[in-house]
Structure formats: structure tokens, C-alpha cells
Amino acid sequence: MSSLPRSKSSALAISGNAYCIHLPGFWPVTSGLTVCSNLVRETPPSMDRIAALNEVLTQNPKDAFARYGLAMEYSRQGDFDRALAEFAILLENHPDYTAGYFMAAQTLVRAERSGDAKQMLQDGIASARRTGNLHAQSEMEAMLAELQ
Numbered sequence: 001m002s003s004l005p006r007s008k009s010s011a012l013a014i015s016g017n018a019y020c021i022h023l024p025g026f027w028p029v030t031s032g033l034t035v036c037s038n039l040v041r042e043t044p045p046s047m048d049r050i051a052a053l054n055e056v057l058t059q060n061p062k063d064a065f066a067r068y069g070l071a072m073e074y075s076r077q078g079d080f081d082r083a084l085a086e087f088a089i090l091l092e093n094h095p096d097y098t099a100g101y102f103m104a105a106q107t108l109v110r111a112e113r114s115g116d117a118k119q120m121l122q123d124g125i126a127s128a129r130r131t132g133n134l135h136a137q138s139e140m141e142a143m144l145a146e147l148q
Contacts, residue, residue: 049073064094072103080111091123098127098136105143114147121147 050073056066071086087104090097101124108117121144128137 062093064090064097067093068097068100068103071100071107075103075107075110078110080107083107084111096127096131098124098131098133100124101127102136102140102143105140109147118144118147 050070053066053070053073056063057070060066067086067090071083071090074080074083074086084104084107087100087107090100091104094100101120105117105120105124108114108120121140124140125137125144128134128140
């Protein structure tokens with residue numbers, strides 16, 4: 001069997017105990033293929049998510065979705081240093097990934113670093129203005145006002 005051309009990107013979505021992988025554009029099926037399953041392992045689901053996201057990042061270190069997801073997993077676990085390191089990589093490679101600023105700011109507040117959170121929010125508001133994301137801009141402005 002010959003190899004079939006495929007588009008450059010795939011997507012991985014993980015929620016609770018389930019995951020879905022979308023493999024777009026296998027010829028001649030241009031809409032792609034989505035496979036969903038339950039995670040059946042004895043390791044905690046968050047470890048499965050971290051392993052899966054790291055696997056995606058091994059293949060494509062600049063994958064914004066996977067980097068954001070990894071940062072969110074670390075933040076959810078309370079591993080603020082690792083979360084903030086992942087957010088930093090995300091925002092360095094994708095300075096207009098507006099949600100990254102907002103969630104990094106929330107992580108900074110949880111890490112009791114409100115001064116850094118204020119700066120992150122100001123940077124995020126600038127990103128939201130650049131991209132025309134008025135909803136994100138208003139959410140970050142409200143959070144910034146609460147921290148003042």
C-alpha cells in the first residue's frame with residue numbers, strides 16, 4: 001500500500017477520561033478522520049494528558065494548542081513553575097495567543113505573584129487589542145481592575 005498524502009496538522013483533544021485525535025485530509029477523504037476513545041490506564045488521567053501533550057510537542061514543539069494544554073495541566077495540578085514556563089514558551093512563539101496571557105495571569109495570582117499577573121494582563125490586553133478580541137480584552141481588564 002502506498003502512503004497517502006496528508007495535511008500538515010492534526011489535533012488532539014483530551015477531556016476527562018476521553019480523548020479524540022483528528023487526522024485531517026487523508027486523500028481521497030478530504031474531511032479527515034476523527035478517532036475517540038476512553039483512556040484505559042491505571043495512571044491518573046492528568047498524567048495521560050501530560051504524556052499525550054508532550055508527545056504532540058515532541059513532533060511539533062511550536063504547536064500552540066498542545067503547549068497551552070500542557071501549561072493548563074501543570075497549572076491545574078498546582079505546579080505553577082512548570083505551568084509558567086510552558087506559558088512563557090507559548091507566548092514567545094505565539095505572541096497573539098491571547099488566552100495564554102489570561103490563563104498565565106490567573107496562574108500567577110494562584111502562585112501569589114499578583115505584580116507579575118498585572119504585567120501579564122497588560123501584555124494580554126495589548127494582544128487582545130492587536131487581534132481585535134474584545135471579549136478577552138474586557139475579561140482581562142476586569143481582572144486587572146480587581147487586582148488594583
